[in-house]
Amino acid sequence: MTVADTIEQLLRRHLGSAAPAVKYGDRVWTWAEYLDDAAGQAAALIGQADPARPLHVGTLLGNTPQMLTAMAAAGLGGYVLAGINNTRRGEALARDIARADCQILLTDAGHRGLLDGLDLPGVQVIDVDSAQWPVHPAAELARYREPVPTDTFMLIFTSGTSGEPKAVQVAHMMVPFSGTSLVQRFSITDADVCYLSMPLFHSNALLAGWAVALVAGAAMVPATFSASGLLSDLRRYGVTYLNYVGKPLAYVLATPEHPGDADNPLRVAFGNEAGERDVAEFGRRFGCTVWDGFGSTEGAVIITRDGDCPPGSVGRGFPGVAIYDPQTRTECPPARFDASGALRNADEAIGEIVNTTGAGLFSGYYNDDAATGERLRQGMYWSGDLAYRDSDGWIYLAGRTGEWLRVDGENLACAPIERILHRLDPVSAVAVYAVPDERVGDAVMAALVLRDGATLTPGEFGDFLAAQPDLSTKAWPRFVWVAKALPATATNKIIKRQLTAQGTRVPDGALWERDARSRDYSSRDHPQS
Numbered sequence: 164m165t166v167a168d169t170i171e172q173l174l175r176r177h178l179g180s181a182a183p184a185v186k187y188g189d190r191v192w193t194w195a196e197y198l199d200d201a202a203g204q205a206a207a208l209i210g211q212a213d214p215a216r217p218l219h220v221g222t223l224l225g226n227t228p229q230m231l232t233a234m235a236a237a238g239l240g241g242y243v244l245a246g247i248n249n250t251r252r253g254e255a256l257a258r259d260i261a262r263a264d265c266q267i268l269l270t271d272a273g274h275r276g277l278l279d280g281l282d283l284p285g286v287q288v289i290d291v292d293s294a295q296w297p298v299h300p301a302a303e304l305a306r307y308r309e310p311v312p313t314d315t316f317m318l319i320f321t322s323g324t325s326g327e328p329k330a331v332q333v334a335h336m337m338v339p340f341s342g343t344s345l346v347q348r349f350s351i352t353d354a355d356v357c358y359l360s361m362p363l364f365h366s367n368a369l370l371a372g373w374a375v376a377l378v379a380g381a382a383m384v385p386a387t388f389s390a391s392g393l394l395s396d397l398r399r400y401g402v403t404y405l406n407y408v409g410k411p412l413a414y415v416l417a418t419p420e421h422p423g424d425a426d427n428p429l430r431v432a433f434g435n436e437a438g439e440r441d442v443a444e445f446g447r448r449f450g451c452t453v454w455d456g457f458g459s460t461e462g463a464v465i466i467t468r469d470g471d472c473p474p475g476s477v478g479r480g481f482p483g484v485a486i487y488d489p490q491t492r493t494e495c496p497p498a499r500f501d502a503s504g505a506l507r508n509a510d511e512a513i514g515e516i517v518n519t520t521g522a523g524l525f526s527g528y529y530n531d532d533a534a535t536g537e538r539l540r541q542g543m544y545w546s547g548d549l550a551y552r553d554s555d556g557w558i559y560l561a562g563r564t565g566e567w568l569r570v571d572g573e574n575l576a577c578a579p580i581e582r583i584l585h586r587l588d589p590v591s592a593v594a595v596y597a598v599p600d601e602r603v604g605d606a607v608m609a610a611l612v613l614r615d616g617a618t619l620t621p622g623e624f625g626d627f628l629a630a631q632p633d634l635s636t637k638a639w640p641r642f643v644w645v646a647k648a649l650p651a652t653a654t655n656k657i658i659k660r661q662l663t664a665q666g667t668r669v670p671d672g673a674l675w676e677r678d679a680r681s682r683d684y685s686s687r688d689h690p691q692s
Contacts, residue, residue: 168312169335170238173342173377174198182353183382186400187228194380198239199300200232205240206301211287212266218242218307219318221265221286222364223249223256223274226385229291230363233269234373237316238335242307245318246364248328249274250653257281262530263318263330312336318529319366321460322652329534331460332526333366340524342374348454349431351404353380356428358396358405360388362653366460371406371433390414394449397427407434409655410592412441416448417591417614425450436656438585439474457560462524463544464516466558475582476557477550483520486512486552489564492541498551498559503632510574512551513561518544549576566659568597569604570637577659580638584609587627589617594649594657598642598666606679609640610649610662619645621675621684629682642667643675643684 167173177184180194192200212218220242224230237244245263247256256277260268265286270278272292289296310316316335320328345351357376361368363385376383384400393415396402412432429451437445437455446453457466457477468478486495488511495514499507506512522544527535538545549561561576568575577595584593592612597605613619621643628639646669650658667674667687675684 167339167378169310169314170316170338170377171241171310171335173339174201174235174238177377177380180380182380184376185228185231186356186382186384191382192228197232198235200298201235201239202301202304203298204232204236205242205307206305207298208236208267209240209242209305209307212242212307216266216285217264219245219264219266221245221247221260221263221268223247223260223268223270223277224291224363225249225271225273226359226363226368226387227271228385229269229271231373231383231385233291234317234363234369238310239304240307241310241314243315243318245330246320246369248320248362248364248653249277251328252277253281257283259320259328259330260286264530310335313526315526315529317369319364319369319460322365322654322656329531330529331366331462332529333369333460333462334524334526337370337462337524338374339378341370342376342378345371345375345433346378349404349433351375351379351381355379355381355403355430356384356401357381358384358386358400358402360386360393360396360411361406361408361434365408365654366462367406367408367434367654370458370462371408375404375406390418394424394427397429397449401428403428403430405429405432407432407437407655409436409651410657411655412437412445412453413591414655416441416444419615420448424448435477439582440585457558459546459548461538461544461546463518463522463538464546464548465523466516473553473557475579476553476559478558479556480516480558483518483523484558485517485519486514486550486558487517487519487543487545488514489545495551497554500553501633505633505635506551506579509551509576513549513574513576514551515564516546516548516550516558518546549578563659566596568607570600570607571604573635573637575607575635575638580607580609580634580640583631583634583638584611586631587619587624589613589619591617592649592657594659594662595640596659596662598663600641606641607638608642608644608662608667610644610646612646612649621686624675625677625682625684639677639682641677641679644669645673645675647671 177194184194184197185192267287315332317333318330359372432453442453465481466478498512560578562578566577580595591614594610598608600606650661674687677684
């Protein structure tokens, strides 16, 4: 396989191909049809653009063929695509569009109403479902510019779990780099079918989904994720590969199991941030291989697993990846564990994941020099993610830099506690965060979502905690919220800042509390902040 340097080079390989490219509902587009549509759209947009302004085309679209066409059109046309998060609303949505310098904004009938009442100066809004937007095949391929590998292909906003979203500049070269790596790892060919149900405005869908299909010439199925509808889609479209980010595996596993679940064509699920239990259980239940790793939208830190990866670890880092103390700017010592597996030296072993060689594939945040400078300090990339590493180099996540808890004078990290709570069978999703202690420091609070039909009592929860040898007594949650659902981003990441702000004033479900000196939980009928 000849390695391509840009998306345009990848797409040109498939011009005129009669192989299936897009499957949606009852229709199938060949690669020739898909790229003809894309070339026509590129020509139309370049023709309507103001040549005195940079051509940034925003997409306020769902996971549809129209979004895939917009992505290919930008790749062929050499202009910048800005993936607008379609879960944003009001002034936050307007800020994103302005931050990305969108000259043109593509939307559809399902999202057009989100723009009502917004002030969007200098933005030409085009409804791709409108009869006034016919796109015809271009007589010849039109280019805004011929892209080079380091040119920005797409602006992708971070998920915003820890602050306002920032627009990451994703270079052309990242797509063939990522796609080629995954195609080779999983032996993807043009006979495969890639299921794209993660938001196409996000890096996971771009680099772990669309990129794979482009490199291999495989078919794509754009879809809206549904836990109950996934299996029927796998069978209907003949899906062999899917990508995920966040908690979708847990959501699927929360649905009732049936004896024939493994009767489906899926071979590989690849993504990140799934729990260890969910990785194993999804593979068993649906008869596929699940590979879970770690990566960020910025592309500056890459951590991968292999078959020897110990439980709880996300893998080993690429060269240059290390764990550093952000105060001393020196590498943290290896983690030490007691006989039960509990971390003994959290204060010195937990630090921030960095790339000591520099920015890696990170090209900076668009229109945000301050945020870029915060990531790139002392010649290194600082990820904002906490972790620790054992003596063999295996890395374990510990949360975000703002997720330290100070309990009775001891520093605790959220992620190790969450991994332990995930062992509890009725639990589908969990988040651990700090709430103020009535005396000093923090109290540990845990929010749990149970599997469909599962039950859990305060007594059962306390008995479970007492049976975990690697759980420090200080890490026992003081408050437990058994919730109907947790606030999450479009990419299934739990928004902890919202949970922290909410504190113990929970909106639904049950709230349990234990006295600081007790291990027994009891229900609180009237939550207070």
